[in-house]
């Protein structure tokens with residue numbers, strides 16, 4: 001008797017289905033198919049991993065002084081190991097080695113480099129102009145990062161102007177030649193402001209043809225630029241670019 005073609009095809013299909021059922025039943029491990037076994041075995045796997053972090057509270061058992069400082073400062077929300085890395089070995093046995101301390105400058109900008117997607121008001125700086133070349137921890141204690149003292153240099157806050165001036169022909173003039181600055185301006189900048197030049201005579205005292213200062217190029221202040229203020233044409237922090 002001849003088996004009809006369609007029966008043969010059906011047999012092939014049935015065979016494939018049967019094979020698939022047997023495969024899933026006996027060859028795929030139960031931990032993949034059965035949710036209960038799956039959960040138990042992944043819990044086991046995670047638990048057997050080596051513990052690396054000591055947790056947010058362990059460190060203060062021995063470093064209470066630092067924790068006391070940190071918990072009232074700006075970094076109160078950061079755990080010690082966010083900066084020092086996983087330190088459980090050290091916490092269990094301090095003689096086994098010291099945790100890493102991120103002293104280099106490139107560390108802090110990971111959180112503080114200006115990035116428009118960060119929330120407004122989050123303290124951000126532009127590392128290339130915020131006191132470049134010095135490690136952050138020379139001025140900020142990482143456990144209490146307020147600026148520790150009144151900054152000596154104007155560039156701590158006016159870095160862009162400082163950098164512009166440094167490349168200009170006025171590079172050698174101190175900021176205070178043109179702005180007399182009360183010390184309190186550096187503590188409460190918005191409450192006390194430095195002076196700014198007010199008249200053409202101010203610039204003319206170095207630049208007028210009759211002025212005694214030798215190294216400054218001369219113009220006839222009586223006529224040059226007519227009645228306009230000098231800084232309507234010359235940016236005082238980069239005077240070459242008229």
Ligand code: HEC
Pocket residue numbers: 054055058059060061062063080081084087088090091092093094098099100101
């Ligand atoms: C059981 C006490 C103990 C615990 C807990 C402990 N430390 Fe220490 N830690 C010490 C001692 C002691 C030293 C000083 C080691 C030395 O100077 O040789 C030290 C030193 C350090 C240093 C100095 C490294 C350096 O370069 O000078 C850091 C950073 C530090 N610990 C971080 C941590 C952190 C983070 C934790 C929590 C995960 C922690 N410690 C938990 C006892 C402890």
Ligand code: HEC
Pocket residue numbers: 059060063066067070075078079080081082083084101102103137142143
């Ligand atoms: C924002 C990052 C940051 C956090 C958070 C932080 N540290 Fe530090 N820690 C540093 C840096 C950077 C230094 C190196 C300071 C230096 O050399 O002047 C340091 C130094 C230390 C030192 C050794 C020098 C010292 O000042 O005695 C210890 C101990 C220490 N940290 C423990 C801790 C503990 C404990 C915590 C949590 C309560 C913590 N740190 C949180 C960044 C951090």
Ligand code: HEC
Pocket residue numbers: 074075077078082083107108109110111112121122123136137140141142145146147
């Ligand atoms: C894991 C992210 C993180 C790291 C790393 C970090 N900071 Fe901060 N920093 C913060 C947070 C969060 C605040 C608090 C922001 C707030 O109060 O809104 C803060 C606040 C500050 C402030 C604010 C002071 C003010 O006047 O507003 C300074 C300065 C500062 N950090 C310096 C540092 C320095 C220096 C380092 C490196 C040693 C550092 N930070 C590393 C997250 C970080």
Ligand code: HEC
Pocket residue numbers: 105108109112122123124125127130131134135136137138139140147150151156157
């Ligand atoms: C030469 C000292 C000095 C160095 C080095 C320095 N800072 Fe500052 N930083 C200051 C002073 C001063 C202020 C306060 C300026 C102000 O209030 O506007 C400040 C303010 C900040 C602020 C707060 C800005 C805000 O908008 O409130 C952050 C964040 C900060 N610094 C992070 C850093 C980081 C990160 C580094 C290293 C890459 C660093 N600083 C290096 C002196 C320094």
Ligand code: HEC
Pocket residue numbers: 151153154155156157158175176179181185186187189190193194195196
């Ligand atoms: C602690 C940060 C800080 C330091 C340090 C600082 N300034 Fe300022 N300065 C400011 C801020 C903030 C303003 C903006 C005030 C405003 O517009 O309300 C300002 C404004 C000024 C102005 C403009 C005043 C005006 O009327 O528009 C001048 C000029 C000035 N600063 C010069 C200086 C000089 C020169 C130094 C150094 C001797 C200096 N500043 C140091 C923060 C600072």
Ligand code: HEC
Pocket residue numbers: 154155158161162165170173174175176177178179196197231236237
């Ligand atoms: C040659 C004189 C001169 C020197 C040097 C000088 N300034 Fe000025 N500065 C001016 C004049 C003039 C203005 C007013 C410009 C205006 O009103 O358009 C001014 C304006 C400012 C302002 C107000 C904002 C702005 O950009 O117009 C700040 C802030 C400032 N100066 C900071 C500084 C700092 C910081 C330094 C040193 C790095 C410095 N200046 C050096 C002459 C000077």
Ligand code: HEC
Pocket residue numbers: 200201203204207208216217218219221224225226227228229230231232233234242
């Ligand atoms: C109306 C615009 C304007 C005003 C206002 C103005 N200047 Fe100029 N100044 C110029 C221009 C444009 C040049 C470039 C001329 C040139 O390169 O030949 C110049 C050139 C100069 C030079 C360079 C001369 C040299 O030999 O290199 C000095 C110095 C100068 N000005 C100082 C001043 C002083 C000081 C004041 C205020 C008393 C002032 N300027 C006001 C437009 C002005």
Ligand code: HEC
Pocket residue numbers: 169170173177197202203204205206207213215216217230231234235236239240241
């Ligand atoms: C304390 C003296 C002094 C004062 C005040 C001063 N300058 Fe100058 N200025 C100089 C000197 C010095 C140079 C040239 C430096 C060099 O090239 O070696 C100069 C250069 C210049 C130049 C020439 C730029 C060029 O490329 O030719 C201009 C423009 C200028 N100053 C404008 C001003 C203006 C505007 C003011 C007032 C806001 C001012 N200066 C105040 C000393 C001064």
